[in-house]
Amino acid sequence: MEKSKRLFLKQPMMRKVIYSLIPITLGAVYFFGWRTLVLMTVVTLCGILTEYLFEKRLNKPITEAVIVTSMLFTLTLPVSTPFWVAILGIVFGVMFAKEVFGGFGRNVFNPALVGRTFLYVCFPEYLTARWNLVASGFPGGFASYMTPAMDSITKATPLAALNQNADIFSIHQLFLGGVSGSSGETSALLILIAAIYLVYTKTADWQLMASPIIGFVALSSLLQLLNVPGVANPTYALFSGGFIFLSIFFVTEPITAPKTDEAKWIYGLLIGMITVAIRTFGIFVGGAAFAVLIMNTFVPIMDEGIKYMKSNKRQVAADEKV
Incomplete structure (x- = not known):
């Protein structure tokens, strides 16, 4: 076999x-400091190395997808994550959600999300209880390595407030990014700009x-109309906890x-509904x-x-014509 160059x-x-x-x-750097970029660089290098060690024995090149995985994974973490x-x-995400399935194109689960969930379950303190202040004004976080840590975490993030059923942040703050949280999930505006670009370039499916x-x-509104305890305002909840980023x-x-x-449509609708159900009735607010x-x-x-039902429908239609 010819060696890949x-x-x-x-x-x-x-x-x-x-x-x-x-x-x-860049928004994450502005809000929380240059450590975001340093952390992303370290994570990306480790993600690439992990994939390289698996693909080398098969004489396959590293995929650019692992860079995307590493960037997304980093942006779901607080800036102070060790x-x-x-x-x-x-390493866990790339190894157990991608390479064990055979590499790119064969994975059942998203590697970045698996890695993040692994940390959320095994090391929850680093992802749920250690937050940093959000920089403001000019030059913001571009003038510091990392913004100061928060002294109190009781009302540090939108999700913390959501868990207490308290809307302590304005929609304006949540939309622009003036609240603490994971480094890349705080500004809905920047995320929506990225969404427009992805749809315009036909990189992602709008559905x-x-x-x-x-x-x-839909489910948040229904539960609120039914006066179910623990249900937050749908608009506030939508912009809390990185749900837009995930979508x-x-x-x-x-x-x-x-x-x-x-x-x-079924897939997406159920993801939205399951998220509301976990946040409302489960123990994991980041559901x-x-x-x-x-x-x-x-x-x-x-x-x-879906393919089977469509095939049956076509077959029935064909039989009726005979």
């Missing part, structure tokens, strides 16, 4: 996702973006998402990641079920 496999679609993440990354914790998370948001708002970048991930239009991973499991059977 390429170090990286060129993937134009992945390149566009990287471009869409640049404003969000390097060793972040490294453990990206997969819209459906989880519709499912989330734009994780639900739309082409490998793990459904391929049929009908399944896309969006669990919702996506749960639905990832059913993607193959959903696609096959």
Whole structure:
């Protein structure tokens, strides 16, 4: 077999996702300091190395997708996450959610989301109880390595407030990014700009973006109308905890998402609804990641079920013409 001379496999679609993440990354640096970029660099190098060690024996190049995975993973972490914790998370995600399935294109679960969920369950303190102040004005976080840590975490983030059923932040703050949280999930404005770019360049499917948001708002509104205890304001809840970020970048991930239009809507709607259910009735206030991973499991059977029903419908139509 001829030895491959390429170090990286060129993937134009992945390149566009990287471009869409640049404003969000710069925003994260502005809000929390240069440590965001340092952490992302370390995570990306470790993600690339992990994939290289697996692909080297198969004489395959590293995919640009692992860079996207590393960037997304880093942006879901608080800026103060210890390097060793972040490294453990990206290695776990790439290894057990991608390489053990056979590499790029064969994974059932999103590697970045698996790595993040692994840390959320095993090292919750670093992801839920250590937050940093948000910089403001000019030059913001560009003038510091990392913004100061918060003394109190009781009301540090929108999700913390959501868990207490208190709307202590304005929608304006949540939309622009004036609240603490994971480095890349604080500004809905920057995330929506990335979404427009991804849809315009046909890199991501708008149906997969819209459906989880519709499912989330619909169930939240219904539960609020029914006066169910613990249900937050739907608009406030929508912009809290990175759900928009997840809908734009994780639900739309082409490998793990459904391929049929009908399944896309079912998939997204259920992700939104499951997120609301976990946040309202479960112990994990950050239930969006669990919702996506749960639905990832059913993607193959959903696609096959839709294809089967369409095939039966065509067969019945053909029989009626005979």
